[in-house]
Amino acid sequence: MDRVAEQKETLNDKGQNLETFLREYKTKELNQYEKPSVTVDTLVFTVRNKMAKNYRKLPKKELYVLLVKRGNHPYIGDWALPGGFVNLGENIDEAVLRELKEETNLEQVYTEQLYTFGDPDRDPRTRIISVSYLALISHEHEGLLKAGDDAFDAMWFKVDSNLITQRARENEDGRQDILQEYHLKLTPERESEKPLSARLCIKNTPKGKSMSREVKIIESEGIAFDHAKIITYGLERIKNKLEYTDIIFNLMPSSFTLSELQQVHELLLGEKVYAAQFRRKIEQKLTKLGDLTEGKGHRPAQHYSYNPLWKLAFEKEVYGL
Amino acid sequence: MDRVAEQKETLNDKGQNLETFLREYKTKELNQYEKPSVTVDTLVFTVRNKMAKNYRKLPKKELYVLLVKRGNHPYIGDWALPGGFVNLGENIDEAVLRELKEETNLEQVYTEQLYTFGDPDRDPRTRIISVSYLALISHEHEGLLKAGDDAFDAMWFKVDSNLITQRARENEDGRQDILQEYHLKLTPERESEKPLSARLCIKNTPKGKSMSREVKIIESEGIAFDHAKIITYGLERIKNKLEYTDIIFNLMPSSFTLSELQQVHELLLGEKVYAAQFRRKIEQKLTKLGDLTEGKGHRPAQHYSYNPLWKLAFEKEVYGL
DNA sequence: ATAATAGTGTCTGTCAGACAATATCGT
């Protein structure tokens, strides 16, 4: 395009064309201002079974998040999300995948950008802006993990998040703020480590004509930086996306029963789901596998796998091609 | 807490406590690696009326985005989103509000974080990571704007985004990618400026067990950097949030008719809405004002305002306090 | 037989889609 060529030769106020401008910028202006550092932090979630004592009962599902023990200041000895600095020549998405591979040996994982956190005092070293990502894996992937290798200091923590209080308060503008207090509890997979916990306050304020939500850490025990906040954001994102996307299947193994899928739904939503209508709704997204029975003290279940093409197939069936 | 005190005195591998670690970090390590710059870019949207020639017809609604003309390299003469560098001591949200105040004189505006873009080559000057924000204002706020002041070189552009082709293609993994091509057209409010346009390709790829979507700019005319991509992200965010939030009211003036609200819905969704059920659904969120008639050649409409407390009131009515 | 889970049947009310019908203005 000649427009681009024309632009290159256009002179700015100082009479510079693009080339001379860039040369001067890179030598003079570039390091004039102090810059923040940029990191990525990844929330790796997975779902595991907790075996029940009763031989008849099904194993319960539990949500786990992957944390890495900090071996250096700040927050030495605390647990943090896996992550690291973004290299200069590297895409942010790539940085996440690279860090994930380096720190946890995981590849081919579903990731999505979550939120960018940049409070000036979120890291005592310097101004660090963190772009957080969500990664979901099934327990089938866990085998690949270096985590569990004690030398590596990565460990899975069971996640429990509970609403403890909710109240309304009048703010300066005379409008109602809604304050929710959450308790986040992280239980290590092995008892050699102490459990972690945090209390968070979520303030819903009327902002313009909609609500804006602000999350604050009231207290954080054993969780480094503002990572308790990031975990809370991640939990919420999953919860919201559960209804209108298929991300849940990233947490499921390749084969599962409808009850297992329902259990994971209930785990993430934090509430019971009616089995009958759940089955009816979700079945269209699934492929029925063979009658893979298990040797339990109750009726065996069908096994299913996720069919990523369900939407096409469904439309074909309903609307005729 | 004594845990924090204890942590301060814990020694790392080099035998440093927190204080000595931080001192060394700030002098030695901090500037060891080259860092990216961080900017914020804000998508300011508003809705305006386009008067119809027929005296009976209602004015059509049009979506506008605010752009600023670049007076320097790179992309000199092109139009860009208002934004700027994040100061070191400043929260990202604060930076957005500050830039918005500085560049457009707007205050008390609804903003939300959109997405963080960080391709290494998105800015020819150096590696710049941009945290983009969405800001919605009603045309009542426009009066406060410096924009329209020619000296300031900020201008509103009418936004038209159209799907032009959609096709499926098999990728390396043997799975189906869905490719959509969009045409983005930005028409300046005053004819002294040329219209801008861009073509974008959205690739939906199966990633793990869900879809990941990747937006690429094929061609961008007069729109600086990757800002056409950011605009596309913003449009999509609004579209998605329309269903399950009340953000649309940030685009509406304090008083409006149901038809106007419906028109804005249709504008943002890009499809017709059935009037009857739209009214029934949305009415609960509104307060009916006086019978503010207009002098048009047809039945006058009721005027409404948004009631931010509708949810409370609604629950009270249905469930009895 | 029993405890536990798997899966189906069905009634109800709500609500979206669709469309028709009526109301009210300025010219």
Place this chain on the structure above:
DNA sequence: ACGATATTGTCTGACAGACACTATTAT
């Protein structure tokens, strides 16, 4: 009366909530 928008009425089918019922296994 006409052309336009405003507003209400109503029929239909789909579907979610709720609950009951049947089926199947290991002990």
